[in-house]
Amino acid sequence: MNGAESLVRTLVGGGVNVCFANPGTSEMHFVAALDRVDGMRCVLGLFEGVVTGAADGYYRMTDNPAATLLHLGPGLANGLANIHNANKAASGMVNIVGDHATYHRQYDAPLTSDIEGLARPSSHWVKTSPNAMGIAADGAAAIAAARMAPGRIATLILPADTAWNEGSGAVSVAPAAKPAPPAPDAVTEAARVLRSGEPTLLLLTGRAVRADGLELAGKIAAKTGARLIAQGSNARTQRGRGRVSVERIPYVVDQALKVLAGLKHVILVGAKMPVAFFAYPDKPSLLTPPDCQGHTLARPEEDLIAALEMLCEEVGARGTPAPVVNDPLPTQAIGAITPEALGASVGALLPDNAIVADEAVTTGRGFFAPTKSANPHDWLSNMGGSIGLGPPLAAGAAVACPDRKVVALQADGSAMYTVQALWTQAREGLDVTTVLFSNRCYQILRGELANVGAGNPGRKALDMLDLGNPDIDWVGLAKSLGVPAARVTDMDGFNRQFAAAVATPGPFLVEVAM
């Protein structure tokens, strides 16, 4: 059994059952081994950002890493933006990056590059596996690294001769790491703050914004009068009717300052003290008031649920009912298309147990409120700020959860970075409804140009923010990649097309003329 097959068997044995792939020559032995090993689903992406973004979505919905298969340094480079996003989302991922045969590297053939150097900025674990007898053990170590709590990026570089020489056979993988127990002192301190009566916020992220974490936090808030809020972005928030609702810290600095004004304490549940997404002249980087203190209840690598349970106990909130959303379903909007109307209709029509992949950017900033009382759903956000995550994220979530509808709320500018993901959605028959907000500009930058004090833009500056001239025909684009699509120009059309799309299995794209 060669090194490649030893690695594939180690992956499968270690519970890594999906590989998102864009292979090349140096990965051919890995690809060939897929036919000799049962239990690995291999999903092709036509660009590596699709591959890595899909692995992020897969992890978020399974809490288990997928593998990616990438072709040397440039293949990894093409995947790095979404690896950056996954890293910020604490998604586990095992990247297998093929390289030249070890003895061939000295000749500096065209595709030679410093793969480890490229991997390091966004990988927790990086190793070039020097020989075939060791590759399975290195693979097992990579899986163990990816399965830490929270998840991490592991990048295993596989030279061609490490793949083709005789290997060791499969190596067994250590069970996934459990999160570290919370520090009792931190719980005591958080309880003291909550009892102080001073304005206090519980700032949640990670596991704490799943349904169980929110229920515990809701009890604590109800008992103590503390406020709840989530980070601006969160990997996976469970929300909708019957669940404890949580707002997010706004992206816009002035709005965030207003939301956080007057606070004396922030209790951090897997979160950091909130900071502005970008710096702006004459605006602060830190969003909390200067006299506000942060208190860490639990760090990201600690067991957030256990910490909330202990805190619940400590403040005597175990028997306190958590306030859950029981408002009626939102009502579909009619008339002209506006962000508010879209939010209402998405809230009204979102299927039960849907997964929302949110890269709606400016159009979607207000969607959280009107979907608060939608059917129960999971909401996935972009954690690293690199746009072009949405279409692959939706694909990965759909691979992870074939029995759930994925609704991708997608801005046009960001969709263009990884539009190839539509093809993967079509090929795999993934159950993704993409709502494509076609405002034909980088709308966010129009605001940012003013926010950074860059003055009144002229023609050349505005051209750099404009996606028109020519307008992108999203219906034609989706169809050319195998995804059926329709364009809507009013809410009546949107309601009809969106309802039909979510009721029909398989991929569909609704282009919304903004």
Add this chain to the structure above:
Amino acid sequence: MNGAESLVRTLVGGGVNVCFANPGTSEMHFVAALDRVDGMRCVLGLFEGVVTGAADGYYRMTDNPAATLLHLGPGLANGLANIHNANKAASGMVNIVGDHATYHRQYDAPLTSDIEGLARPSSHWVKTSPNAMGIAADGAAAIAAARMAPGRIATLILPADTAWNEGSGAVSVAPAAKPAPPAPDAVTEAARVLRSGEPTLLLLTGRAVRADGLELAGKIAAKTGARLIAQGSNARTQRGRGRVSVERIPYVVDQALKVLAGLKHVILVGAKMPVAFFAYPDKPSLLTPPDCQGHTLARPEEDLIAALEMLCEEVGARGTPAPVVNDPLPTQAIGAITPEALGASVGALLPDNAIVADEAVTTGRGFFAPTKSANPHDWLSNMGGSIGLGPPLAAGAAVACPDRKVVALQADGSAMYTVQALWTQAREGLDVTTVLFSNRCYQILRGELANVGAGNPGRKALDMLDLGNPDIDWVGLAKSLGVPAARVTDMDGFNRQFAAAVATPGPFLVEVAM
């Protein structure tokens, strides 16, 4: 004048007149400055691989670097694959990468990453400019680095406060570096080898495969009986009727070994000893016979034309006529579409002074021979082996040379990595005819699977090489991005559509059903 405007004025003053851009918030002051400074053309790409690939094409046709404008680490990461290709092509490029304000980095906001770490593997020069008063000088240093001989990748990281604080005004830029003079001893040694009568090859690349270099090499070969060959890939080869023809070292190892068999000496003119693109079990990495000696006439940073002139003088070939191509134009092929027929028709119909951007991969491997006697043209190849260069390379060449036709010979698999370049071609009205070879698979990998000894592929392996299911509708895809297009299924259709496209200004895509 703020730092951003000081930098833009420095770029324009230093002869950097084109900026390929995909900006974000941290670049807004740079974008705003474009309206206050004359002389900078700014070209938007909807994905950063378009931006960097276009800068490569621009350099190859002007010998002068363009700037790129990229958004933090992930924006740079998305551009890295084509920066890798540009680096291997020795194309100069000034990357401006926005970053968070210096004081904001400590807060680890979502887009924070190690930009210098990402830049280093493919950049010759990297600097984060720490303050606005120094940015213009840093910009001048970046331009000087990019304009070395041969060109280099310079990456200048521009923190937001470096852009918005008060700057120094423009700084003047040193003139472009001249290549180093050749070593007289190297010329003497090459002449000695040529006189030895032993089988000798002149291996050319870089400036040596432009028309003047080839003419000199042709005289030397005619006088001494040495053979001429070019590297497997070359940044810009000038060829066609009236020019000295040069073949390339084949990609396929067995073919390359045959071409180089029996040689005793290789005289390197800007080139390295030829190596296999990939390693294969039981095939050598070095392509020359074991007893063949390499002799460096001139290194890449030396003046290749001067070296060839000196060698011409030394072997007494100054008065020897160089053998130039004066065969009749190739004849258009008819009937079924085959690679051979396509090569003939492209050769027959290629307009005078065209620029060929070649990423035809397997379909185009044989195109060099039938285009040998085409109208004079420049041929640009992928030097780094990272596919997805073609569409941006064509765009950049068209920006550089608005009075010349660009013909992009493009495989379908590679086009999908940077398909967004079609939109830029449409927006800028670039004179690019794309011939898209739609074979609906990674055809090269079918061969490589066998070459690396990976055995008979099964269904799962073959699926990873297959771009069908669904088939990509290239006509629909091009039109959705603003590029008119037509599909052809026989050579008659190809001849008609290709002839019409090259006769009509502006972008057009011909999908060739393979």
